[in-house]
Structure formats: C-alpha cells, structure tokens
Amino acid sequence: MWKNEYNRWKEFKEMDEQLSSQLKEIEDDEQSLEDAFYKNLEFGTGGMRGKLGPGTNRMNIYTIRRAAEGLATYVNDQGLSNRGVAIAYDSRYMSKEFAVETARVLGYHGIPSYVFTSLRPTPELSFAVRHLKTAAGVVVTASHNPPEYNGFKAYNEDGGQLPPLQAESMIGFVNKVENELNVDAADQKQLEDDGLLNWIDEKIDAAYLEQLKSVTIQPDIKKDISLVFTPLHGTARDLVQKGLEQSGFSSVGIVEEQAQPDPEFSTVASPNPEEHQAFAMAIEQGKAVGADLLLATDPDADRMGAAVPDKNGEYQVLTGNQTGALMLDYILEHSPDVPDNGLLIKTIVTSEFGRVIADAHNIGTLDTLTGFKFIGEKIKEYEQSGEYEFMFGYEESYGYLVKPFARDKDAVQAAILIAEVGAYYKNQGKTLLDALEELYQKHGYFLEDLQSVKLEGKSGADKIKTIMEDFRDAGITEAGGKKVVAVEDYSTMTRYYVEGGATEEIELPTSNVLKFILEDDCWFCLRPSGTEPKIKFYYGAKSGSRKDSEKILEALKATVNDRLHALI
Missing domain, CATH: 3.40.120.10 (Alpha-D-Glucose-1,6-Bisphosphate, subunit A, domain 3)
Structure with a gap:
C-alpha cells in the first residue's frame, strides 16, 4: 500500500530538510501522495x-x-x-x-x-x-x-x-x-x-576534441557557410563551438539568450530540437544574418536538429530521418575508402530511406530495437569480430553517431558533420533542401511522422497497457488503404505473415513494441516509452511523389487515431 510507504518517509527522522518541507506541502493531497509513493x-x-x-x-x-x-x-x-x-x-x-x-x-x-x-x-x-x-x-x-x-x-x-x-x-x-x-x-x-x-x-575535453577531428571527411573544402547555433540552455556550447572552429568554420553565431545553462529552459516550451518551436530564436537570428544553416542541440547534447532556408527565405526544420539520410549519403559518397563490409546501423522505427541509400553504395544495413544502446552494442560486437565495419548509426529521434570513439548518440559529432555537408552543397550552389530533393528523386519519397500520446500516473500506465493489448489482439488487416503484409511483435520476437499465416523468429531482444508492415514499403509502429509516461506511434510512407506520400501518411494516421480515440 502506498500509504505505508508514505508513512515510512514521514516518520524518517533524518529526512532531508527540503524533501521534508515538500512532503508537508502535499500531505493533504491524496492523489499527489499516491502518485509519489504507489x-x-x-x-x-x-x-x-x-x-x-x-x-x-x-x-x-x-x-x-x-x-x-x-x-x-x-x-x-x-x-x-x-x-x-x-x-x-x-x-x-x-x-x-x-x-x-x-x-x-x-x-x-x-x-x-x-x-x-x-x-x-x-x-x-x-x-x-x-x-x-x-x-x-x-x-x-x-x-x-x-x-x-x-x-x-x-x-x-x-x-x-x-x-x-x-x-x-x-x-x-x-x-x-x-x-x-x-x-x-x-x-x-x-x-x-x-x-x-x-x-x-579540461584533459577529457582536449582528448575528445582531438578525436572529433576524425569526423571531418573533406578537410580541404571551402567552409564559407554561415551558421547559427543554439545549445537550448544545455551542455553543448563549448564543445560545439570549439569543434566547429577547429574544423575551419569561422562564421558561427550563437543564440546568446539560450547559450547559458538554465534549468527552467525559460525561452522554450520544450528544449527539444525535435519540436520546431525550439528553433524560434535561432530562426529570428538566422534571418537577421542570412544564415545558411541553423543547428540546435538538446540539454544533454545527444540530439541535434538542423534547419535550412527554403527558396522563400523561410527556415525548414529537417526531420531526424532527413538529416540522417543527408549525412549517410555524404559519408558514403565522399569517404576515401568505403569498405566492402561497411555497415549502417539504424533502429526499427527509423526510415527505410537509409537502407535504400546504403544499398545504392553496396553496404549493409542492420536494424536494432529503439535505443542507441543497441547500436553501441553492435559496434562493439563487430569491432571484436571484424565481420562488419561501422559507417554510421542513427535513429529518427535526432540521434546520430559518426565515429565510434563515443558509444552513444553524439550531437557534437553530428553538428560538425552536417555543417560540412552544408558547406559542400553550398559550394555547388545548393542548399541541404536541394540535396534532399535530389535524394528523393533518386530513391523515392520516404516520409515519416511521429505522434506521442502522454498518459501520466497509474491510470495512464493502465491505458497504455490497454492500447497495446488491443492493437496486439485486434487482427488488423488494413491501414490507410494499405494491406497489412506482416505484423512484428517484439514482445514474442515473432513476425507473422497475414497471407498464409506463416511465422518466423525476429533475432532481436524482447521489447513491448508492435510494428505493422504494409504493402508498398509503408508501415506503422507502436512503442510505449521506457523513460516517459507516453506511448509513441511511428508512421512511414513511400511513393514516387511527395504528394502521394503525404496522402498515404495522413491516411495511416487517421486509421490509427480512430482506433486510439475509441480506446481512450
């Protein structure tokens, strides 16, 4: 019973003074007490x-x-x-x-x-x-x-x-x-x-910055690109600034209002580069100076977002999938030696765009469960066995690793590389949006979206469980006008094929994740967050045109949301 736990804390004579005071503030709020102690x-x-x-x-x-x-x-x-x-x-x-x-x-x-x-x-x-x-x-x-x-x-x-x-x-x-x-x-x-x-x-900083030099692929290209960077009140300012400077980028503006650490993250609704509002101040400064590329990192600097001006001068925030595709293609096009056993590692909810780009450069692709720890684990495994050589790792949620001197997603590395990619294309009279359009025309229009539904507390956890059980047991055969080809249930590590009823084992660890594979390279996936009171819905669409992919994406979301609303 939560009340027993509450009483144990209440009666603890050596309780920290601040916590004791906070406990007294909620002593008459039973719902808050239950959530704190259940x-x-x-x-x-x-x-x-x-x-x-x-x-x-x-x-x-x-x-x-x-x-x-x-x-x-x-x-x-x-x-x-x-x-x-x-x-x-x-x-x-x-x-x-x-x-x-x-x-x-x-x-x-x-x-x-x-x-x-x-x-x-x-x-x-x-x-x-x-x-x-x-x-x-x-x-x-x-x-x-x-x-x-x-x-x-x-x-x-x-x-x-x-x-x-x-x-x-x-x-x-x-x-x-x-x-x-x-x-x-x-x-x-x-x-x-x-x-x-x-x-x-400082000794660790110096050693890290020395390794950061290896992220640069073409050190001699002209770095005449104007950058604006915001660390969103977090940890990245010093290393990103020093990394860009030692890589030859001299035109780097810092969003000073967001440069100092601030636990309230007072200038943003959310300090997350995945949220476009986090770029508001960077966009304002970018327009003022005519910046070619905006960079933003989250508070602990393991996620990096980028924004690029379109033909009308309005900044477009790239998705994690788009930024990853641009960096991957650049690495494979311009690295001096791409090994025959080169490998891209991505997660199961990351766009299939990366796989197609890797295929075009004759390197393999490995899918892992969501979470960069799985990518790091595979890097170590292949370093020891020599079976594959790591080329790039990324996930849709703005996490990238270019060089494996770190074993977690690294926004500092990503900032250095995407700046180089931007400079390379600027030298050709192109923006990153132009480069992305060329990749779409070459490989197909891969578009993705993510919806997060926040369900807090004990009641929220129960609702998330109900949602997963319903989608798992519903026998869904169609979504967004696309037939379901297979259902991957990572809780049982099985892939079930709708036509014929065959099943096969998925060679990944167990996880409470469901992925529906649809015809024409489309898909959607459900995953409760492991660190937040949320359930996440991922969507992927692909066609020969942007307009058609957008229509497919909206139809997929409508199908899932109709079912979701009926449940909660």
Missing part, C-alpha cells in the same frame, strides 16, 4: 527518469542513492571496482547534487569516481568512460524532458548504455535495495582526501 521509480534498461520531489516514485537524493547502491553492487560483482566510475551531469535542478550523491555511495563501497567539475554533454561521458577505462559511467540528465524532471543513465565499460543482459543484472541489484532511506553514503571531503572522488575536466 511504486518505486522504475530503474529500467535506460536507467531511471522521473519528476523531482519526495517519494519512492520521484527523483531525489534517496532514490539516487538506491540506484547508486545497485551500481556499486554491479561494479563489484563484475570485479572491476578498482577501475572506478565516470560521472557527468547536465544543467537541470539537482544534477550536480545527484552526481555527488552517486559518488558518495560508490565511495562508501571503496569504488573511486571521476566527476566533471561542471556540466558536460552525455557523449563526452561515453568518451570519458572509454578514455579513462573506467568500469562504468553515469550521466545525471533527463534529456529534453520538462524542467521538473531529472534522471540517471548508466553506462558500461565500453561507454555504451547498458544492453539488456547487463541492464537486467543491474536492475536486479537496484531492486534488492529494500530501503532507499538507509543507503550509506560516505563524506565528500573524506572521499576527496582519500582519492575516491576525483574531479576531472
């Missing part, structure tokens, strides 16, 4: 993420300690405690405090930590794990969630987010922590004196 904040395969505040289902120093205790047990179980853990954090409320709490718990167990002195991008943490050869890594971040959220992401010794088997092990250790209020944490000053809490900064 479960433990779930530590899943992507770590944990939630609203700040008191309660077992909230982000606070006690739930952070619970996660850190699980991590400490995991590291000790691996026999790697002497190698320590690298820790980074973003610009959110309590991020640095949570980073230090994590180090204090690790230090209690004799595990050294290496903590950045100030906020850093998530991909730099991934790099730091590899550079320092630590046993694991942690980033305190909630990515592009609203200001009231924070999170804890765990990384393995390869610098990637924990893949399923490792995540399952750590989740088990976290869940064994019976009372988060009683987790021991050592004194910060004592840990510093004992060498168990080590502060890191």
Whole structure:
C-alpha cells in the first residue's frame, strides 16, 4: 500500500530538510501522495527518469542513492571496482547534487569516481568512460524532458548504455535495495582526501576534441557557410563551438539568450530540437544574418536538429530521418575508402530511406530495437569480430553517431558533420533542401511522422497497457488503404505473415513494441516509452511523389487515431 510507504518517509527522522518541507506541502493531497509513493521509480534498461520531489516514485537524493547502491553492487560483482566510475551531469535542478550523491555511495563501497567539475554533454561521458577505462559511467540528465524532471543513465565499460543482459543484472541489484532511506553514503571531503572522488575536466575535453577531428571527411573544402547555433540552455556550447572552429568554420553565431545553462529552459516550451518551436530564436537570428544553416542541440547534447532556408527565405526544420539520410549519403559518397563490409546501423522505427541509400553504395544495413544502446552494442560486437565495419548509426529521434570513439548518440559529432555537408552543397550552389530533393528523386519519397500520446500516473500506465493489448489482439488487416503484409511483435520476437499465416523468429531482444508492415514499403509502429509516461506511434510512407506520400501518411494516421480515440 502506498500509504505505508508514505508513512515510512514521514516518520524518517533524518529526512532531508527540503524533501521534508515538500512532503508537508502535499500531505493533504491524496492523489499527489499516491502518485509519489504507489511504486518505486522504475530503474529500467535506460536507467531511471522521473519528476523531482519526495517519494519512492520521484527523483531525489534517496532514490539516487538506491540506484547508486545497485551500481556499486554491479561494479563489484563484475570485479572491476578498482577501475572506478565516470560521472557527468547536465544543467537541470539537482544534477550536480545527484552526481555527488552517486559518488558518495560508490565511495562508501571503496569504488573511486571521476566527476566533471561542471556540466558536460552525455557523449563526452561515453568518451570519458572509454578514455579513462573506467568500469562504468553515469550521466545525471533527463534529456529534453520538462524542467521538473531529472534522471540517471548508466553506462558500461565500453561507454555504451547498458544492453539488456547487463541492464537486467543491474536492475536486479537496484531492486534488492529494500530501503532507499538507509543507503550509506560516505563524506565528500573524506572521499576527496582519500582519492575516491576525483574531479576531472579540461584533459577529457582536449582528448575528445582531438578525436572529433576524425569526423571531418573533406578537410580541404571551402567552409564559407554561415551558421547559427543554439545549445537550448544545455551542455553543448563549448564543445560545439570549439569543434566547429577547429574544423575551419569561422562564421558561427550563437543564440546568446539560450547559450547559458538554465534549468527552467525559460525561452522554450520544450528544449527539444525535435519540436520546431525550439528553433524560434535561432530562426529570428538566422534571418537577421542570412544564415545558411541553423543547428540546435538538446540539454544533454545527444540530439541535434538542423534547419535550412527554403527558396522563400523561410527556415525548414529537417526531420531526424532527413538529416540522417543527408549525412549517410555524404559519408558514403565522399569517404576515401568505403569498405566492402561497411555497415549502417539504424533502429526499427527509423526510415527505410537509409537502407535504400546504403544499398545504392553496396553496404549493409542492420536494424536494432529503439535505443542507441543497441547500436553501441553492435559496434562493439563487430569491432571484436571484424565481420562488419561501422559507417554510421542513427535513429529518427535526432540521434546520430559518426565515429565510434563515443558509444552513444553524439550531437557534437553530428553538428560538425552536417555543417560540412552544408558547406559542400553550398559550394555547388545548393542548399541541404536541394540535396534532399535530389535524394528523393533518386530513391523515392520516404516520409515519416511521429505522434506521442502522454498518459501520466497509474491510470495512464493502465491505458497504455490497454492500447497495446488491443492493437496486439485486434487482427488488423488494413491501414490507410494499405494491406497489412506482416505484423512484428517484439514482445514474442515473432513476425507473422497475414497471407498464409506463416511465422518466423525476429533475432532481436524482447521489447513491448508492435510494428505493422504494409504493402508498398509503408508501415506503422507502436512503442510505449521506457523513460516517459507516453506511448509513441511511428508512421512511414513511400511513393514516387511527395504528394502521394503525404496522402498515404495522413491516411495511416487517421486509421490509427480512430482506433486510439475509441480506446481512450
């Protein structure tokens, strides 16, 4: 019962003063209390993420300690405690405090930590794990969630987010922590004196920037392109600026109103480059200076968005699929040696546009489940086996990896490369929109869309479960005027063919995802978010013209939305 958990917290005599005060503020609000205590904040395969505040289902120093205790047990179980853990954090409320709490718990167990002195991008943490050869890594971040959220992401010794088997092990250790209020944490000053809490900064920056030089494909091309960049109040400003400068880009304007870290993200409704409103200030500045390309990164700098002026001077924000296709085609067209065993790695909800481009350059494509940890896992596997050579990895949600010196999506790398792609086409008198149109004419008009339905709290979780069960059991044979060819159910790892009824195994880990494969290379997919109270609907359409693809896309969405509205 949630009331027992609430009373346990209420009666805890050593409760943090701020949390105690916040708890008193909601003591007469039963619904808020239930939501804060009805479960433990779930530590899943992507770590944990939630609203700040008191309660077992909230982000606070006690739930952070619970996660850190699980991590400490995991590291000790691996026999790697002497190698320590690298820790980074973003610009959110309590991020640095949570980073230090994590180090204090690790230090209690004799595990050294290496903590950045100030906020850093998530991909730099991934790099730091590899550079320092630590046993694991942690980033305190909630990515592009609203200001009231924070999170804890765990990384393995390869610098990637924990893949399923490792995540399952750590989740088990976290869940064994019976009372988060009683987790021991050592004194910060004592840990510093004992060498168990080590502060890191510029040396890692310098090493990362040196590796960043390898992202440039054609260093000698003219870089006469005007850029405007916004870090959206997050972590990316310094590394993106320095990276662009060392790559030869001299005309880079910064949106100063959004350049400073701000946990309220006060100039945007959402600090997410996927949301076009996040570009509003960059567009205003871009128009004022006649910029050729606008760049935006999310708060922890693992996602990057780009916008380009059209023929009327209005900036068009590219989708993640479009930006990925442009970068992929550029890499394969202009890299000095594309190996015969080159490989594109993308997720199952990423556009098939990339596969067609890869096919045209005679390299393979591998699909993974949604989540960059699966891409990172495959990079490591193929580095060890030599079976394939990684060329590019991306997902539709603005996440890209160009060079695998990091093992997570890297907005800094992406910003450097898309700037080079933009400069290359400008030298030919073209924009990225012109280049994209050429790719469409060559390969077909692949258009995609995403809808997120937010359903918060316990009732929301129940509704998401109902939606998945309905679509799973409904026997859908048509959507948007297109026949269903096959249904892929990743919870059972099976692909069912509608005509003939044959089934086959899907060689991917289990996940609560449904994908409907339609005729004519169209599809739609349902996936509950692992880190947010949302269910996401992905759509893909393809035809010989933009107009026809747009019609197919709208028809697909209408079919799904009609069913969804009947359910909720």
